[in-house]
Amino acid sequence: MNRPLSPLDPSTLPAPVDVSDNSAALAAVDAVIEAGPYAADWESLRAYEPPRWYLDAKLGIFIHWGVYSVPAFHNEWYSRNMYREASEDFAHHRETYGEHRDFGYKDFIPHFTMRDFDPDEWAAVFKRAGAQFVVPVAEHHDGFAMYDTERSRWNAAAMGPQRDVFGDLTAAVDRAWMVPGASSHRAEHWFFMNGGSRFDSDVRDPAYADFYGPAQREEVAPNERFLEDWLLRTVEVIDKYRPQVLWFDWWIEQPAFEPYLRRLAAYYYNRAAELGREVAINYKWKAFAEGSAVYDIERGTMGGIRPAVWQNDSAISKNSWSWIEGHEYKTVDALVAELADTVSKNGLLLLNVGPTPEGTIPDAEKRVLEGIGDWLTRNGEAIYGTRPWRIAQEGPTQLTVGSFVDAATPEYGSADIRFTTRHDVTGDYLYAILLAEPDDGVARIRSFGTGSGLLDRGIREVTVLGVAEAVAWEQTASELSVTLPPQSPLACGPVVKVFLEEAVTPPRQDFLHG
Numbered sequence: 001m002n003r004p005l006s007p008l009d010p011s012t013l014p015a016p017v018d019v020s021d022n023s024a025a026l027a028a029v030d031a032v033i034e035a036g037p038y039a040a041d042w043e044s045l046r047a048y049e050p051p052r053w054y055l056d057a058k059l060g061i062f063i064h065w066g067v068y069s070v071p072a073f074h075n076e077w078y079s080r081n082m083y084r085e086a087s088e089d090f091a092h093h094r095e096t097y098g099e100h101r102d103f104g105y106k107d108f109i110p111h112f113t114m115r116d117f118d119p120d121e122w123a124a125v126f127k128r129a130g131a132q133f134v135v136p137v138a139e140h141h142d143g144f145a146m147y148d149t150e151r152s153r154w155n156a157a158a159m160g161p162q163r164d165v166f167g168d169l170t171a172a173v174d175r176a177w178m179v180p181g182a183s184s185h186r187a188e189h190w191f192f193m194n195g196g197s198r199f200d201s202d203v204r205d206p207a208y209a210d211f212y213g214p215a216q217r218e219e220v221a222p223n224e225r226f227l228e229d230w231l232l233r234t235v236e237v238i239d240k241y242r243p244q245v246l247w248f249d250w251w252i253e254q255p256a257f258e259p260y261l262r263r264l265a266a267y268y269y270n271r272a273a274e275l276g277r278e279v280a281i282n283y284k285w286k287a288f289a290e291g292s293a294v295y296d297i298e299r300g301t302m303g304g305i306r307p308a309v310w311q312n313d314s315a316i317s318k319n320s321w322s323w324i325e326g327h328e329y330k331t332v333d334a335l336v337a338e339l340a341d342t343v344s345k346n347g348l349l350l351l352n353v354g355p356t357p358e359g360t361i362p363d364a365e366k367r368v369l370e371g372i373g374d375w376l377t378r379n380g381e382a383i384y385g386t387r388p389w390r391i392a393q394e395g396p397t398q399l400t401v402g403s404f405v406d407a408a409t410p411e412y413g414s415a416d417i418r419f420t421t422r423h424d425v426t427g428d429y430l431y432a433i434l435l436a437e438p439d440d441g442v443a444r445i446r447s448f449g450t451g452s453g454l455l456d457r458g459i460r461e462v463t464v465l466g467v468a469e470a471v472a473w474e475q476t477a478s479e480l481s482v483t484l485p486p487q488s489p490l491a492c493g494p495v496v497k498v499f500l501e502e503a504v505t506p507p508r509q510d511f512l513h514g
Helices: 023-035 052-057 088-097 105-111 119-129 165-175 186-190 194-198 206-212 224-241 255-275 332-344 363-382
Strands: 059-063 133-139 179-184 245-248 280-284 294-298 310-315 347-353 417-424 427-434 442-445 459-464 473-475 480-483 495-500
Touching: 023 224, 023 255, 059 119, 105 206, 119 165, 119 363, 133 165, 133 224, 133 245, 165 179, 165 224, 179 224, 186 224, 224 245, 224 255, 310 332, 332 347, 332 363, 332 417, 347 363, 363 427, 363 495, 427 442, 459 480, 480 495
Parallel strands: 059 133, 059 347, 133 179, 179 245, 245 280, 280 294, 294 310, 310 347
Antiparallel strands: 417 427, 427 495, 442 480, 459 495, 473 480
């Protein structure tokens, strides 16, 4: 055993917080719900409409930061897997830090310092990438709150960084004219540390039950006390930080959460109406009723255009959401293609970064964000504020559809194209985003040919984004071909912009008099 870190000193811990009586707080929640305009039932909640700013935003930043970045082993589930006796994480922990009863997950907290954290620098990096909103993890499955909570002593303001890092970043995001959000992964904490209950570990120590607990079995539904606490922790984040995106992980789909989800959504939407802010809830699978919030898939894509807006939460890293040693990073080309694919199908991309425990964004991830930002600086017109066209795509490369499908990066060619469209006061436009550079310098877009049956109007002009001079183009029955001028190379390929002829409204006939 080689213990590189000293354990937590119990004498430095704040006093436990008593949250056993929630009656007053729950009454306050119900008062907001009763005031409307939304009631805590699915029929009422289906009246929700996603905000225009969200529909236009297209790219947000997700941030997985927390105590799990200290061991930096495998991924952000270290707090669970280190207590699972058959896991590689268990063996690694014992070999590196000693017996679990002597050095448990809590003992990493003093080493989660965030000492180099500069929220304004982070906000500048995210804005440089082209992000329009930022969603930091407020609390992950490990039960350590990244915000200043009054419902637990185990939070970043009281220990570890001893700073409300969540609040500081929220303020910096707002100063940078991006929209702040928050993600909650608290639901899974019901069972997350339960492996430590099965052998001699610090999870069994009553002194730390308010951190490791409940540590119940996965098969057992959460009880009312836990569900109330889940609701009130989320309400606390809403009221204290006013996030305009509220993202939830998967376990809220458990039936026991259903009435609490309805209360939470009605509360959030009503508070947003009261404050004059439009908001979005992100959910996975079937946790919310269709139309009551924004559907989210993890590391995935759709097979085509989804009529209702949706979101793909993905990451720069293929193998972890949090900081670890040994990341396998996606390329800028792959991520720009993922963004274009998502937007063409009526989605948004929420792209994750994993900061170090010292509070810095790894240089490799910064470079990727800068590369995306460079592409969007030139081609963002084809992304921001656009809507899906009649079809999302053309090309030979087939994608695997669904969740958790981003491990294999598709090898796109120049025939692989994603489409978006824009209608504004100046006219109607189509965009063809090529996912690779054509070898012969000619973009060939079959869907824009006169024989495709997809264009209901003529083409009056064709340009290439980032190119000032006119380009040569020809429309035939089989395709629109565009000769591409030289450009400094960026990710993927060029973007062709098509200016459509104005729609002609035939004059009305006087059927009364002939």
